[in-house]
Amino acid sequence: MALDPSFVGRSYPPTPPYRVGREKIREFVEAIGATEPAYTDPDAARALGYPDVVAPPTFPIVLTLAAGQSVIDALGIEYARVVHGDQRFAYTRPVVAGDELVCVCTVEEIMSRGGHDFLTTRVDVSDAAGAPVVSVWTRLVVRGDA
Numbered sequence: 001m002a003l004d005p006s007f008v009g010r011s012y013p014p015t016p017p018y019r020v021g022r023e024k025i026r027e028f029v030e031a032i033g034a035t036e037p038a039y040t041d042p043d044a045a046r047a048l049g050y051p052d053v054v055a056p057p058t059f060p061i062v063l064t065l066a067a068g069q070s071v072i073d074a075l076g077i078e079y080a081r082v083v084h085g086d087q088r089f090a091y092t093r094p095v096v097a098g099d100e101l102v103c104v105c106t107v108e109e110i111m112s113r114g115g116h117d118f119l120t121t122r123v124d125v126s127d128a129a130g131a132p133v134v135s136v137w138t139r140l141v142v143r144g145d146a
Contacts, residue, residue, distance in 0.1 A: 003075050003110045003117040011106040012070045018063050020099040025055045052097040059095055064123040064136045067103035071121055085139035092132045100128040115144035
């Protein structure tokens with residue numbers, strides 16, 4: 001079943017605030033094998049001008065994956081048919097421990113090619129004051145019938 005193109009442009013309600021903790025950053029750093037001292041040492045982060053430890057550039061996937069679930073559910077996408085196609089991040093500023101972040105997910109594109117559907121979402125992540133932090137684009141390929 002093809003994805004419904006009428007979803008393009010649809011935005012979903014903001015997620016509840018997510019508090020970025022040092023321990024969550026450390027867990028992520030360990031999982032990806034990052035080595036930058038500012039990722040785990042508050043003193044190193046402050047020496048670089050940050051208020052606390054800095055999350056690796058791909059850390060927002062922790063938040064945006066959950067924010068995009070509403071789109072997956074609304075479109076009735078089965079994960080067994082999904083292949084991750086692309087991921088992009090555009091930062092206004094780094095994510096640091098202590099941030100409270102909110103996500104708004106928007107469907108940017110739905111298209112079909114070669115019997116497969118392509119879904120592109122953009123999740124805009126902002127801080128508790130509403131200031132932009134990062135935008136994250138995700139492209140999923142939903143495989144057609146074989």
